[in-house]
Amino acid sequence: MRAFTYERAADPVAAARAVAARPGAKFLAGGTNLLDLMKIEVETPVHLVDVQDIGLDTITATDGGGLRIGALVTNTALAADPRVRRDYGALTRAIVAGASGQLRNKATTAGNLLQRTRCPYFYDTNMPCNKRTPGAGCAALGGVSRGLAVIGSSDACIATHPSDMAVAMRLLDATVETVNAEGRTRAIPIADFHRLPGDTPHIETVLTPGELITAVTLPKPIGGVQGYEKVRDRASYAFALVSVATVIQPDGSGRVALGGVAHKPWRVAAADAALPQGAHAVAAQLFAGARPTRDNGFKLVLAERALAGVIAQTRTA
Numbered sequence: 001m002r003a004f005t006y007e008r009a010a011d012p013v014a015a016a017r018a019v020a021a022r023p024g025a026k027f028l029a030g031g032t033n034l035l036d037l038m039k040i041e042v043e044t045p046v047h048l049v050d051v052q053d054i055g056l057d058t059i060t061a062t063d064g065g066g067l068r069i070g071a072l073v074t075n076t077a078l079a080a081d082p083r084v085r086r087d088y089g090a091l092t093r094a095i096v097a098g099a100s101g102q103l104r105n106k107a108t109t110a111g112n113l114l115q116r117t118r119c120p121y122f123y124d125t126n127m128p129c130n131k132r133t134p135g136a137g138c139a140a141l142g143g144v145s146r147g148l149a150v151i152g153s154s155d156a157c158i159a160t161h162p163s164d165m166a167v168a169m170r171l172l173d174a175t176v177e178t179v180n181a182e183g184r185t186r187a188i189p190i191a192d193f194h195r196l197p198g199d200t201p202h203i204e205t206v207l208t209p210g211e212l213i214t215a216v217t218l219p220k221p222i223g224g225v226q227g228y229e230k231v232r233d234r235a236s237y238a239f240a241l242v243s244v245a246t247v248i249q250p251d252g253s254g255r256v257a258l259g260g261v262a263h264k265p266w267r268v269a270a271a272d273a274a275l276p277q278g279a280h281a282v283a284a285q286l287f288a289g290a291r292p293t294r295d296n297g298f299k300l301v302l303a304e305r306a307l308a309g310v311i312a313q314t315r316t317a
């Protein structure tokens with residue numbers, strides 16, 4: 001691990017100011033992703049600004065009937081919150097499908113949204129990776145790509161976003177709230193928060209340097225039967241090959257978001273509209289323009305079958 005300096009910020013704007021003031025500085029939340037990457041020198045921050053003392057660790061009701069989830073709320077606390085379990089079941093299910101109990105006790109809401117890809121070549125500093133070193137090339141193209149993206153990818157990067165929680169947040173139309181070093185706040189729809197790789201896969205979100213996530217808000221509950229189906233290589237803990245988050249209403253209408261298939265949680269308005277026609281029609285819309293590799297075309301079939309299973313369960317619920 002490279003040497004770094006460390007401080008604990010006292011409030012959100014001070015934290016944003018401290019990171020903005022030092023190129024190469026990073027926020028430290030639960031540390032469950034950042035520290036792992038620092039140990040193998042994939043991440044080499046020169047300065048860490050620890051945000052554990054800045055508050056932002058509560059879940060409160062919003063005036064609009066939804067919930068504001070502080071950026072430092074742990075995954076365990078969020079999944080267990082009775083309001084989340086009752087009104088946003090897809091979110092609880094997605095979180096508990098991720099990582100392990102110990103990790104979820106440390107992992108935070110903001111850190112989960114910002115965790116880095118699990119592309120194996122990203123973790124191997126002997127291999128070229130445009131996300132780790134812009135312009136280096138991409139070892140996954142022509143390499144082993146079984147777990148990687150089938151849609152929304154580019155000639156520069158075919159990595160997927162690994163977060164389960166983010167897929168449910170996308171399903172539920174969450175909004176990411178931020179503050180910058182000058183104290184200016186922004187509310188960013190989660191649909192616009194993560195970027196597709198294009199020519200700049202190292203720029204993963206629309207956050208500006210030093211911009212701190214303060215909260216994620218959920219709109220008022222939309223009802224329906226909510227689900228999260230995660231297909232992975234082993235049940236104990238593993239990242240998703242494919243995941244399917246759904247809200248299905250009694251009349252068969254609803255919403256679908258996929259994980260494990262793209263550089264961001266994948267949701268398409270035309271796929272939501274196709275839900276009453278069944279899984280095949282939905283998958284056709286979700287995967288219009290898909291570019292699977294020779295290793296991962298199975299994800300298209302897997303996602304459709306997982307969705308068909310969820311729809312069938314909903315009908316018998």
Ligand SMILES: Cc1cc2nc3c(=O)[nH]c(=O)nc-3n(C[C@H](O)[C@H](O)[C@H](O)COP(=O)(O)OP(=O)(O)OC[C@H]3O[C@@H](n4cnc5c(N)ncnc54)[C@H](O)[C@@H]3O)c2cc1C
Nearest residue numbers: 029030031032033034098099107108111112114163164213
């Ligand atoms: C063995 C293992 C298995 C896992 N399995 C899964 C899984 O199946 N599904 C899944 O979804 N996840 C999984 N994870 C990932 C885990 O969910 C993430 O590591 C965790 O959510 C990151 O949260 P954190 O608070 O620890 O973030 P940190 O590691 O502290 O930070 C992550 C990034 O977010 C930035 N950051 C943190 N807080 C803020 C903020 N408020 N504003 C701006 N930037 C911020 C940091 O600078 C850093 O770049 C797994 C992790 C491990 C180690």
Ligand code: SF4
Nearest residue numbers: 119129130138157158
């Ligand atoms: S797919 Fe993306 S993360 Fe993986 S090696 Fe290529 S550039 Fe790096």
